[in-house]
Amino acid sequence: MPDPLAQLRGASACYDANVALNAVDIDLPEGRIIALCGPNGSGKSTALRVMRGLHAPAAGQVEVAGRPISDWTARDLALQIAMLSQSPEAPGELSVSDLVLLGRFAHRGRFGGVSKSDTQARDRALAVTELEALRDRPIGQLSGGQLQRAWIAMTLAQDAPRIFLDEPTNHLDIAHAFEVLDLLRWLNRSEARGIVVVLHDLNMAMRYADHVVLFDKGRIAAQGATREVMTEITIERVFGIRCRLVSIPGQTLPTLVPLPKSERAFDTGQDAAE
Amino acid sequence: MQDAKLLTKTIGNVNRPTMTHPLPAHLLWLFLTLAISAAASLHLGLTVYDPATVLGALRGGDETEASLIIATLRVPRTLIAMTTGAALALSGLLMQTVTRNPLAEPGLLGINAGAAFAVTIGVTLFGMSGLFAIGLLALCGAVAATALVFGIALSVGPAAAPANTLLAGVTVAAMLGSLTQVMLLIDETAMESLLFWLMGGFADRGIGPLWIGVPVLTLGLAGTLLLAPALDALRLDDDSARSIGVHVAATRLAALGLGALLAAGAVAMAGPVVFLGLVAPHLARRICGPTPSVASHALLACLLGATLAVLADIVARLIVAPGEAPIGAVLALIGVPVLVALLRKRAEVAL
């Protein structure tokens, strides 16, 4: 096993008095596609934000890319790990091409202007996300899917060997969601970039992730290789639903089918939506 | 849960304050505070009266000087302070909610400036006088200025984009303010006679302005409660609101219109009173946390606004007695410490 991408030991994080992450140990391998899954409010986004230095841990050790998180400067960390937040914002009058160039910040010097490597990275990111035709369009005029791709392009232009994404398929229809995840897989397989992605859709996670961390109420319910973690028993326990893993003819991977709530789920007061 | 997450997303790194008390408890203690403040307002002043005198005056009958002062001076100014405070607070809440901008306040739509301009013109050029005439002039000026602002904002973009409306408002307000100032600088006698009105205040206005203020406040509050569900949805981004069936532009325009009406009513009653419309909504939000409900914020803001106005009015007659301190300055003296204390207590609250 290569050096870990991230290692959390007894890490906790809270918002005000609410504990979002409760003394968790996490090990993320380098160079894989890693999915963070779990119910709403289970701490998966918080874990990602803690690992990216966006949220200070209240306790515990956090080490990413071989160094404690507090030792990284913003710029050095950006050169190592790009991150797409859940709801990024920029002025609507910014053009797609300018937005993508903003991703090059960590590569630019105080004195230099836009260098050749900047424009090359921008053009490559635009090409990969198929946004070349829209490059001069103000982002305020893009559709939800186009906008999400523009943000992904910005993240790619950062040219970091590792990319974190917080629910990147959020505003996308199913076709665009698959496109984004195919893109992530391509980046992982052909450019050997490590990907950590918060995903809501368990089927997506099963299909695309090599490694899954399953969160439940601020703790880790399971982590490891996808096939070992995503079992009917674990999912039923974490999400409080009944489900079956079904093989579909012609598909190598099984598909998760949630079933209606059992009486038992009502009795224990668990709710699939929470 | 998902909704709450969407609601807080505009601020980015948002903490999620928990609601410590239910709404009725807040309403109750605020209402009690208001009642106590109002009672205090009847007792305190240049002369302090005992409860028996005040009660006697309220019952009517005796013709003592004390009764006369209480019935014709203190009762009206207390009522006007309450109505104006509630109207301004509600107006500010509507504007901050609709524009999603924490700096929005009634003055930004050009309402105060329009009223002041109309009054100044009426007094300097046409020699008008009398409080009722001035109140009416103020109302007309306020409505005209708001209409101008909306006209400009609408001609800029069909969706009445919040930033454009605010920019148009602040520009029109600055322009009218500057015209007013120039007129007053040139005509110094007008400056002296108008200064008391231009400072804003609740004293010496009689009971008359309430005939404008109370209907406006009632209408404004009812309208706000009617609009509240749509406004809750507007606190998401426009697209999300649209997707759950809210007519974004119409709701926004209706709410801004209500806000303008309320502020116009307030300015007709008490002249341009600053700061209250800005700070009361922030206090309301910070007291009850981001309950995703505009309706409860509206009720809280009304009570808070009325209480603050009455308290400020009491202080205004006491600190520079026998003179009267300008109400805006006093409001700031009272409101700022409260705002700072609340700011320190709670994390950011989504608008």
Add this chain to the structure above:
Amino acid sequence: MTPLAASRLTLTGIGLLVLLVVATGHGSSAMPPLRVIAALLGEGTRMDEVIVWTLRLPRICLAVLCGMALALAGALLQRVTRNPMAAPSILGVTDGAAFGVVAFLWVFSDAGNSLTVSIHWQPMAAALGAFAFAGIVAVMVRLDPAGKGPLRMILYGVALAALAKAMVTLMMILGPVYRASQALTWITGSVGAAHWSDVMILAAGLLLCVPVLWLMRHDLRQLSLDPESAFSSGLSTGRSQAAFLALSVLLTALAVSQVGAVGFIGLIAPHAARLLHGQFTPGYLASTALIGGALLLGADTLARTVAPPLELPAGALTALVGAPLFLWLLMKGRAVHA
């Protein structure tokens, strides 16, 4: 820079120059533009040169430089707070300066209503007040247990500004009437008689800021992203926000200590530049500065020529000059954005 943006910037610059010449020609003795240019180039009559170089030009340069400083401060604030309504007054700087001035007039007045120290200390008092209030806002944000973002800063700034304004009002009411009117003129803002030494102070301040702004231009652009995305792309968000805030406090304090609490320019000039040039073109800040300078110069020229011999405070006229122009830009902007 695209040729279009460059040509627009040049046009704005030429506009400011023309305004400068016209403004210099206006006054108690009118001078046609050619004579003004001759005097500026040292080819005019002795009399003209005295009028232009010692009487009019210092005042005009001061107006332009103060307008530039206010406009730049506004642009920085709007970017840092990501709020289009942010203006130099929201940080408590302007009202803090007013507090400094009124306190100065109050403390150093004797029974006969005359100052016991030189009036030349007044800008110093304004600057002190400005920095003191900005400092208090910064400390309060720093000590705040609940968070630090720009929104909290705005709220503290607005609160402190209101407090300063309230104290100013009360001091004006309780103090002697003569001082009140003097304070009122300052609060409205006016350029008044200026000396080259004042101009030099301001020019030095601006010259100090320009290279810093140039070095931090990438940071400023990056701040148009939300703070998390900006940080993820490598920006030390907190540090650069603090740096830009400090810069805008410095610029505002420089300007208001000389010309008083002139409003509207810091708010509107950046928007006018945005509508004219776009917010993300390299010339944005330059254009903001040019527009700000032109606005205050226009207002001051009107102020001293509209009702002679009465001098109106320029601050009362900035909106009168700027508002119609800006509304026109705003409505024209529809064609660009729709």
